[in-house]
Amino acid sequence: MSVAVEHIATDQPPDDAKARDLDYGWQSGNQIELLENGEAYFPKVFEAMRAAQREILLETFILFEDKVGFELKDILIEAAQRGVKVVASLDGFGCGELSVSFLRELAEAGVAVQMFDPASKTLGIRTNWFRRLHRKIVVVDAAVAFIGGINFSADHLGDFGPEAKQDYAVQIVGPAVADLHHFALAQSGRQVRTRRGWRRRPQRPAPWATSEEDGLVRLIYRDNVQHRDDIEEAYIHALSKARTRAVIANAYFFPGYRLLREIRNAARRGVHVQLIMQGQPDVLLAKLAARMLYDYLLKDGVVIHEYCQRPLHGKVALVDDDWSTVGSSNLDPLSLALNLEANVLIRDRAFNQQLYESLEALARNHCQTMPEKRKPRLWLWRLTVGFLVFHVMRHFPVLTGWLPAHKPRLKPIESPAHDV
Incomplete structure (x- = not known):
């Protein structure tokens, strides 16, 4: 299958930097629902997608070809076929094992599939380890948004077995959805309309909301340009x-x-x-x-x-x-110094x-x-191996800087005209 792609830089300042490099403020009047594990998350997300009338924006680190991935694919295809604009931004490492046929079905149905920093294997090993698109965001019709740590894979469900993951996400309805919608559009390389509140502010919003009311939400994110330390x-x-x-x-x-x-x-x-x-x-x-x-x-x-x-x-x-x-960011060197992340406060x-x-x-x-x-134990191990692990992790972001530099790209996969 021939796959047509174009390159869009996503971790370097874009031409419309004023529209994309934003500090989102606190938004009041939101309804927030905690979603624990896939049992709570997937039904809510899929229900919203099935009811979509205009648009579905999705970012995920992992999408597997399992019962969750296949259900998501069918929902996105059905939405695109009824005229809904569907944009799926996938990470090239986390989604690197997706088959050509899986991606082709999505593209042929009209789903705009974008792969962040894909790379072919070298000697059977994937080498695109660092600066991953690690966010997990879904926005439907600019009316409801989901954000957290849950990927689209069956290992977030209890029936997966002992290796099923314990995880969290939130569903948001209210004014904060507009910020998540704008952010997802901008990061996907789509045109976004400038409105009051989306323009770059001369000063960053206060990190601590002063209002005593409930329902306050603020989107924060980490990139490799202007917002390297916001989550930390x-x-x-x-x-x-x-x-x-x-x-x-x-x-x-x-x-x-x-x-x-x-x-x-x-x-x-x-x-x-x-x-x-x-x-x-x-x-x-x-x-x-x-x-x-x-x-x-x-x-x-x-x-x-x-x-x-x-x-x-x-x-x-x-x-x-x-x-x-709640969000996608771990508290380790990968999330705090390399990956593209997003949380809500x-x-x-x-x-x-x-x-x-x-x-x-x-x-x-x-x-x-x-x-x-x-009680001190295995002191010799702690003095040698433990010391090495500690300092490797501590200096990990600097060590990765010694690797050959590259600019991660978001590559749209288009429906092929014919197979080759």
Whole structure:
């Protein structure tokens, strides 16, 4: 099959940088629903897509050819055939195993399929490891939006088995959907109309909403241009204001020193700080790296749980009784220094309480808690291998800079005229 493509740079300043490089402010009056795992997420997303009248915008890191992927494909094809504009932006690494026939069916039906930084295998191995499109966003008819950590794959469903992932997303209805819609359009290379509130602001919005009302939502994102640290800064700022409690559940935890220090400082001043980590990791190095930080945090009163029922894939946090964040960003060097990520910040007491109860039940029923004073063991291993793991992870973004430079591209896949 011949595939026609054109190149659109997505991590370099585009020609219409003023339209794309935006700082989104706090939007009030939103309805936010927590969606835990694929059992809650997929029915909501698919229902919205089936009801779409004008447009479906989708970004995902992973789309597999399994029961979830095939259902998504059928829904997108049916929507495109009835005249809905459908744009699917997929990551070239996470979706690199999709078959030609799968992509061809979508393209021939009129779905605008775009692959971010695709690359052929070298000696049977994929080499496009870094600067991934890691966002998971769906916007339907500019009326409802979904954002979180859940990919379109069956391993987010409980019936997948012991390797099924524990994860979270949110559904948003209200004014914040306009920001997510505009962002998704701009990042896909589509034309966007400039309206008041979308233009680049002379100063960034305040990181902490001053209003006491609920239903506040703000979109934040990480790119490799102007917004390299926005998500990390949001965590740091929220923790610096924490008064009573903070809970962070994150699959891949190896943040920079500033964020680690803020977590420790919050615990030192009496905030009840809980971290929920992977106890059954899908990437062993992630667990080893996180454990390098345990002693530093435990000695100042941070409570650390390891979730052991199945792999933890969540990227959520809450502070006090009204601040929360849900999104695609882990707290590791890949997410904080290389990948394209997106989170929402939420100021809503009911949502905060719902997320807290979910995480508290997870910690209470399915986690093991690390002892405050752990007995030293395998000290020789910790001194050698542990030291190496710690510093490799710490300097990982710099090390990747030594690799041959390239500019990741978003490549639209068009319906072929004929097979070759």
